Amino acid sequence: MSQQKYIIGTFLDEEPLLAAVKEVRATGTPIHECYTPFPVHGLDEALGYSRSRLPRAAFMFGVLGFSLGLSMQAWMLGFDWPMNIGGKPSLAWPDFVPVTFELTVLITALGMVGTYLVACGFIPGSDPKMPDPGVTSDKFCIAIPSNTADYDKINGLLQRLGADSVVEKEVEL
Amino acid sequence: MYESPIRRPLITGKTSYAKITDDIVTPIEATPTKWWYLGFGVSVAALGLWLLTVGYLLFTGVGVWGLNKTVDWGWDITNFVWWVGIGHAGTLISAVLLLFRQKWRTAVNRSAEAMTIFAVICAGTYPLLHAGRPWVIYWVFPLPNTYGSLWANFNSPLLWDVFAISTYLTVSLVFWYVGLIPDLATIRDRAEGLRKKIYGLLSFGWNGSAKAWQRFESVSLILAGLATPLVLSVHTIVSMDFATSVIPGWHTTIFPPYFVAGAVFSGFAMVLTLLIIMRKVMRLEAYITINHIDVMNKIILVTGSIVGSAYITEFFIAWYSAVPYEQYAFINRAFGPYWWAYWAMMTCNVITPQLFWSQKLRRNIPAVFIISIFVNIGMWFERFVIIVTSLHRDYLPSSWAMYSPTWVEIGMFIGSLGLFFTLFFLFAKFAPVIAIAEVKSIVKTSAEEHIKKTAEKEGIDLKEVNPQIA
Numbered sequence: 319m320s321q322q323k324y325i326i327g328t329f330l331d332e333e334p335l336l337a338a339v340k341e342v343r344a345t346g347t348p349i350h351e352c353y354t355p356f357p358v359h360g361l362d363e364a365l366g367y368s369r370s371r372l373p374r375a376a377f378m379f380g381v382l383g384f385s386l387g388l389s390m391q392a393w394m395l396g397f398d399w400p401m402n403i404g405g406k407p408s409l410a411w412p413d414f415v416p417v418t419f420e421l422t423v424l425i426t427a428l429g430m431v432g433t434y435l436v437a438c439g440f441i442p443g444s445d446p447k448m449p450d451p452g453v454t455s456d457k458f459c460i461a462i463p464s465n466t467a468d469y470d471k472i473n474g475l476l477q478r479l480g481a482d483s484v485v486e487k488e489v490e491l
Numbered sequence: 492m493y494e495s496p497i498r499r500p501l502i503t504g505k506t507s508y509a510k511i512t513d514d515i516v517t518p519i520e521a522t523p524t525k526w527w528y529l530g531f532g533v534s535v536a537a538l539g540l541w542l543l544t545v546g547y548l549l550f551t552g553v554g555v556w557g558l559n560k561t562v563d564w565g566w567d568i569t570n571f572v573w574w575v576g577i578g579h580a581g582t583l584i585s586a587v588l589l590l591f592r593q594k595w596r597t598a599v600n601r602s603a604e605a606m607t608i609f610a611v612i613c614a615g616t617y618p619l620l621h622a623g624r625p626w627v628i629y630w631v632f633p634l635p636n637t638y639g640s641l642w643a644n645f646n647s648p649l650l651w652d653v654f655a656i657s658t659y660l661t662v663s664l665v666f667w668y669v670g671l672i673p674d675l676a677t678i679r680d681r682a683e684g685l686r687k688k689i690y691g692l693l694s695f696g697w698n699g700s701a702k703a704w705q706r707f708e709s710v711s712l713i714l715a716g717l718a719t720p721l722v723l724s725v726h727t728i729v730s731m732d733f734a735t736s737v738i739p740g741w742h743t744t745i746f747p748p749y750f751v752a753g754a755v756f757s758g759f760a761m762v763l764t765l766l767i768i769m770r771k772v773m774r775l776e777a778y779i780t781i782n783h784i785d786v787m788n789k790i791i792l793v794t795g796s797i798v799g800s801a802y803i804t805e806f807f808i809a810w811y812s813a814v815p816y817e818q819y820a821f822i823n824r825a826f827g828p829y830w831w832a833y834w835a836m837m838t839c840n841v842i843t844p845q846l847f848w849s850q851k852l853r854r855n856i857p858a859v860f861i862i863s864i865f866v867n868i869g870m871w872f873e874r875f876v877i878i879v880t881s882l883h884r885d886y887l888p889s890s891w892a893m894y895s896p897t898w899v900e901i902g903m904f905i906g907s908l909g910l911f912f913t914l915f916f917l918f919a920k921f922a923p924v925i926a927i928a929e930v931k932s933i934v935k936t937s938a939e940e941h942i943k944k945t946a947e948k949e950g951i952d953l954k955e956v957n958p959q960i961a
Binding site for chain 2: 330332351352353354355356357358361362365367370372373376390391394395398399401403410413414416417419420421423424426427428430431434435437438439440441442443444445446447448451452453454455456
């Protein structure tokens with residue numbers, strides 16, 4: 319992907335970043351994304367993000383794991399090679415509960431984490447698309463695309479809220 | 492988020508986000524200390540003993556163990572159950588405590604989870620070798636084969652165990668790694684050269700964006716929800732290896748909850764043993780505070796009491812059942828030839844944790860360290876008592892036998908400790924031992940500085956409500 323020009327405002331705490339997100343959105347200027355060292359409570363709502371659909375993916379992987387686990391055991395022991403164990407029923411479903419449960423958990427966990435990594439574009443070896451390496455330590459950044467923003471206005475707003483620095487630069491985000 | 496200033500601090504001293512990063516990442520960037528080399532050297536030597544004994548075992552056969560036809564589960568299964576039990580605290584801390592929103596979890600979850608994974612790896616080696624021919628261990632999986640296909644028997648708890656342990660290891664590893672990604676990125680962004688490349692590869696291009704954090708929290712919450720019943724299922728299924736048999740002393744319905752409580756009990760003891768050393772050697776006292784140790788001791792007290800009640804209940808039920816074999820199994824446990832193992836277990840597991848009713852002892856680090864070692868020993872004896880004393884005198888007095896381990900079994904046990912500690916030392920050197928991002932997220936509620944600020948703003952006298960800080 320190509321580089322683009324962004325206004326990057328950097329804060330040293332989460333509260334001014336949250337305030338900045340609210341004020342910038344109030345002016346109608348679109349925000350590209352925010353970058354923080356830890357999950358800031360309420361930031362996703364302030365940015366207007368809808369709830370993550372990962373729980374739905376997890377549920378579907380769970381259904382898949384459950385059906386695969388149960389049908390595998392039922393087919394193997396009930397139909398493909400039924401064994402006579404003291405005349406007891408070969409489709410002994412209570413015995414299938416533990417393995418069905420384990421496979422449900424296993425496939426849900428692996429499927430959901432895989433979905434999460436792919437959705438975020440986190441693949442081993444990919445380069446981080448971030449405005450400043452400090453965001454994984456102590457910096458809180460807001461990135462606003464330059465082409466839809468008025469630099470002077472945004473600069474004034476971010477400075478007033480206590481930004482540590484406001485710069486305009488070409489980065490790949 | 493508001494939090495009352497009467498809470499005890501979870502981060503002591505001066506705090507800032509940059510300082511947290513520094514405190515936790517610096518030991519990874521610095522050359523290891525003498526203590527690290529010493530500990531690592533001893534662990535690797537023990538690991539060498541493991542390779543030696545396992546090699547000898549594989550070339551000769553399981554006959555080199557002291558097992559006989561009456562006692563056919565000995566130190567191998569004892570150590571397996573002991574290690575699996577130790578591997579219960581990590582996921583319990585990170586999953587159950589996440590669901591309960593316990594903030595003290597943030598400082599201890601990373602290393603506890605690492606410990607879990609290493610303990611489960613150690614546990615896994617035992618059934619693998621006990622099976623006799625580890626090169627055909629894939630037979631336990633339901634793979635198509637030329638015998639029919641003759642499938643694995645899903646009616647057997649031993650097979651449930653295969654699925655439980657392997658799922659537990661995989662899910663714990665995934666859960667741990669998902670949490671590690673942001674922190675590995677923190678190391679990456681401070682590093683240069685080769686280290687930057689390696690941590691860059693390991694951190695998958697993490698960028699700390701709001702969307703990534705939103706998904707991260709969603710994934711963590713669901714993984715926690717999945718891991719919680721999983722933790723409980725693992726030792727439940729391990730206990731069914733015993734409970735579904737008809738051996739007196741094993742055939743009891745109390746086993747699943749009793750094993751799970753015992754697992755959490757021993758897991759927390761091992762976490763304390765490791766963390767008490769780690770916080771000192773790596774100078775992490777500001778993050779793993781005496782308050783963390785205090786709450787973990789309370790969990791040890793609770794689970795230890797559950798385990799103690801289970802021992803007494805078992806004895807009572809054996810008498811109340813009026814089954815002579817069951818009664819004999821229990822009398823034999825306490826007063827038979829293995830009485831010393833039984834009383835070692837009772838002393839270490841029932842009496843020592845009761846000392847934690849005293850707050851003074853809960854907050855006395857040398858005392859906690861010694862008690863945690865006692866619990867580790869006691870839980871090992873519990874597994875030994877359950878397995879060996881139940882087996883060695885079965886229904887037929889003519890086949891009664893005694894069992895003692897050979898040097899190979901002892902060497903393998905010391906060796907598996909070596910495997911465990913080698914992995915733990917490598918982890919402590921190369922990975923952030925405290926969840927950096929998670930600790931930062933509690934600064935605004937639970938840091939000592941923040942509590943002082945809130946109290947000042949509200950005009951509360953800290954001397955009255957929170958004397959520890961004042």
